[in-house]
Amino acid sequence: MTVRVRFAPSPTGYLHIGGARTALYNYLYSKAVGGTFVLRIEDTDLERSNSEYEKLQIDDLKWMGIVHDEGPDKPNPKYAPYRQSERTEIYKKYALDLVEKGLAFYDFCTDEELEASKEKAAAEGRDPIYEGKWKNPEFNQEALQRIKAGEKAAIRFRAPKKSYTLNDKVKGEVVYPANMVGDFVIVRSNGLPVYNFCCVVDDHLMDITHVIRGEDHLNNTVRQLMIYEALGAKLPEFAHVSLLIGHDRQKLSKRHGATSVNLYRNEHYLPEAMCNYLCLLGWSHPTEKDIFDKNDLNEVFNLERFSASAAMYDVEKLKWVNSEHVKKMSNADLITLVEKEPETDFFKKQTPEWKLACVELLKKYAQFIPDFPKLVNELILNEHPHLTDALKEILSWETTPKILSFLSDEINKVQTTFVTEAELNAWTEFVKKDLAVKGKPLFQGVRGCLTGHDHGPDLKFLIPLTPVSVLKNRMIDLSK
RNA sequence: GCACCCAUCGUCUAGCCCGGUCCAGGACACUGCCUUUUCACGGCGGCGACAGGGGUUCGAAUCCCCUUGGGUGUACCA
Numbered sequence: 136m137t138v139r140v141r142f143a144p145s146p147t148g149y150l151h152i153g154g155a156r157t158a159l160y161n162y163l164y165s166k167a168v169g170g171t172f173v174l175r176i177e178d179t180d181l182e183r184s185n186s187e188y189e190k191l192q193i194d195d196l197k198w199m200g201i202v203h204d205e206g207p208d209k210p211n212p213k214y215a216p217y218r219q220s221e222r223t224e225i226y227k228k229y230a231l232d233l234v235e236k237g238l239a240f241y242d243f244c245t246d247e248e249l250e251a252s253k254e255k256a257a258a259e260g261r262d263p264i265y266e267g268k269w270k271n272p273e274f275n276q277e278a279l280q281r282i283k284a285g286e287k288a289a290i291r292f293r294a295p296k297k298s299y300t301l302n303d304k305v306k307g308e309v310v311y312p313a314n315m316v317g318d319f320v321i322v323r324s325n326g327l328p329v330y331n332f333c334c335v336v337d338d339h340l341m342d343i344t345h346v347i348r349g350e351d352h353l354n355n356t357v358r359q360l361m362i363y364e365a366l367g368a369k370l371p372e373f374a375h376v377s378l379l380i381g382h383d384r385q386k387l388s389k390r391h392g393a394t395s396v397n398l399y400r401n402e403h404y405l406p407e408a409m410c411n412y413l414c415l416l417g418w419s420h421p422t423e424k425d426i427f428d429k430n431d432l433n434e435v436f437n438l439e440r441f442s443a444s445a446a447m448y449d450v451e452k453l454k455w456v457n458s459e460h461v462k463k464m465s466n467a468d469l470i471t472l473v474e475k476e477p478e479t480d481f482f483k484k485q486t487p488e489w490k491l492a493c494v495e496l497l498k499k500y501a502q503f504i505p506d507f508p509k510l511v512n513e514l515i516l517n518e519h520p521h522l523t524d525a526l527k528e529i530l531s532w533e534t535t536p537k538i539l540s541f542l543s544d545e546i547n548k549v550q551t552t553f554v555t556e557a558e559l560n561a562w563t564e565f566v567k568k569d570l571a572v573k574g575k576p577l578f579q580g581v582r583g584c585l586t587g588h589d590h591g592p593d594l595k596f597l598i599p600l601t602p603v604s605v606l607k608n609r610m611i612d613l614s615k
Numbered sequence: 616g617c618a619c620c621c622a623u624c625g626u627c628u629a630g631c632c633c634g635g636u637c638c639a640g641g642a643c644a645c646u647g648c649c650u651u652u653u654c655a656c657g658g659c660g661g662c663g664a665c666a667g668g669g670g671u672u673c674g675a676a677u678c679c680c681c682u683u684g685g686g687u688g689u690a691c692c693a
Contacts (some may be wrong), residue, residue, distance in 0.1 A: 143693090144693090145692085145693050147640085147692090147693075167643095177693060178693095179692090179693080180692055180693065182692090183653090183692075183693085184693095210687095242691090246691085249691085257616080262616090262617060262618080262689065263689080289691050290691095291691095306619095306620065307632095309619070309620075310619090311619075312616080312618070312619090314629095315618060315619085316616095316618095316689080319689045319690090319691095321691095322691085323691040324691060325691075327691085329690090329691070329692085329693090330692070330693050331693090334693090339676075348686065349687095350620070350621090350686085351687060351688075351693095352687095352688090352693090353619065353620065353687070353688080354618075354687065354688035354689070355618055355688075355693095357618095357619090371637090375620085377686090378686070378687075380685095380686075381649090382626095384685065384686075385686085386686075386687080405676095408683095415628080415642095416625065416627070417627090417628095419627090419628060419629070423628080423629060423640085423641055423642085425627090425628090425641080425642055425643090426642095442627090442628075443620080443621060443622090443686095444620090444621050444622060444685095444686090445621070445685085445686065446628090447626060447627075448625090449626055449627070449644090451626085451641080451643065451644065452626075452627065452643045452644080454643095455642090455643055456643090462656090469657080496656095499655080499656040499657085500654095500655050500656070510620085512616065514645095574650090574652060575652065575653080577652085578652065578653050579652090579653055581653090582647075582653055582654090583653095588653095589653075590653055590654050590655075591653075591654065591655075592654070592655080592656080593653085593654070593656085594653080594654095614632090
């Protein structure tokens with residue numbers, strides 16, 4: 136039997152980091168076993184759902200390279216539609232069927248009655264389970280009459296009074312004691328079905344074989360187990376992945392800062408880095424590899440390597456992963472990406488050799504793609520050195536003016552656009568031998584005069600990339 | 616409250632299922648040194664953990680129990 140997994144977001148907001156992670160796990164698993172990845176939209180909460188968010192979430196998923204095989208935009212006639220709001224008739228049919236079989240019943244209790252019962256239960260220190268009169272079969276006839284007369288009622292599922300056991304791929308054997316939940320609503324009085332019910336009906340109808348989702352659904356699963364049983368449906372495998380938490384160990388939410396994927400997208404994180412980092416939050420590579428491309432996971436991704444405990448989301452490590460992916464990228468790809476950035480006119484005008492040398496040098500220092508143009512401006516094109524304390528100190532050494540005037544003279548003699556590494560070496564040699572400068576005053580002196588910085592990348596790579604005209608202007612500035 | 620889940624360095628984790636090879640390995644962060652004296656790169660080090668208590672065993676991070684701590688659920692939300 137072929138594996139079918141699904142990611143089922145509610146379009147009530149942007150794609151969340153945690154959602155992206157579960158989507159990724161589902162995607163990776165489907166790829167690893169040659170299965171099908173289904174995208175289903177859980178929009179039964181009409182008040183909070185918004186089709187705009189559906190679009191945005193799919194967009195973010197796409198950005199991460201998480202593409203679904205089936206979904207609202209790629210329907211398989213056998214399973215469509217993929218939006219729960221378009222499946223209400225299906226749920227209604229199943230719900231009515233359960234009522235007919237006596238596995239569910241109409242409930243006419245008012246909010247007030249329910250509230251009172253809840254409060255009473257709380258006062259007595261027990262769980263608020265449904266105890267309205269309508270659960271009693273002797274009211275079935277009356278209920279049916281009132282429904283026929285057009286009255287509205289919720290449909291409640293008759294929860295069996297027995298314990299259930301789930302064999303979860305990450306949590307192991309989970310036992311739900313009897314009476315854990317009371318008779319719960321599966322269809323609201325407004326006719327709209329409820330998550331726990333839709334979810335099971337859909338997973339069943341869509342032939343979902345593996346349910347990989349967040350641990351926050353673990354307690355709910357007992358309700359779903361009951362419905363599977365009532366439906367006579369085959370149980371899928373479950374894998375309840377641990378939750379993502381913030382620095383205060385609370386479930387990751389907006390107040391922890393940037394928690395939606397689009398924010399990272401806007402900050403130019405690489406999608407591959409995002410996937411890489413998220414994947415490692417709760418799953419480990421069999422060889423403890425920590426930098427990889429998700430497309431290289433096909434052979435090794437499985438459901439056996441999930442961590443059972445919650446993982447803290449740490450942007451610092453994400454940044455590191457991102458810079459590792461920048462370094463891993465080919466120079467050709469880097470050049471392409473850099474040229475897409477704004478304010479890269481100078482870069483674009485240079486020779487292919489120059490570009491190659493430039494990205495080769497800068498990728499060591501860049502964490503993000505936009506860092507490249509920034510570094511070009513700061514390190515290569517900046518004509519007016521910023522007088523930092525460190526630079527002032529270098530200029531105050533008695534040997535520095537000698538170096539500065541010598542280098543200025545030499546630079547003025549240069550006819551080419553760039554100097555060569557050999558020329559640079561010759562100058563340094565001269566300063567060392569003829570001007571008799573050595574040690575820190577030599578190296579930092581030369582660096583200071585040429586770059587206007589007290590530190591930075593290796594001069595023999597940096598200077599040949601810097602236009603002679605810029606070098607000249609820097610030294611004019613420094614001579615003042 | 617009740618139910619369920621979880622518990623290895625500050626953080627992500629390996630090891631746990633199938634006890635000894637673990638006075639616990641890797642990565643981020645922090646930090647020291649080195650790289651023909653710069654350096655944001657790189658190399659080599661350092662710091663740093665089996666929550667506590669009982670058991671089982673010749674032997675426990677690994678198995679069992681309790682305690683503690685944390686999380687989740689307890690909706691006519693998903």
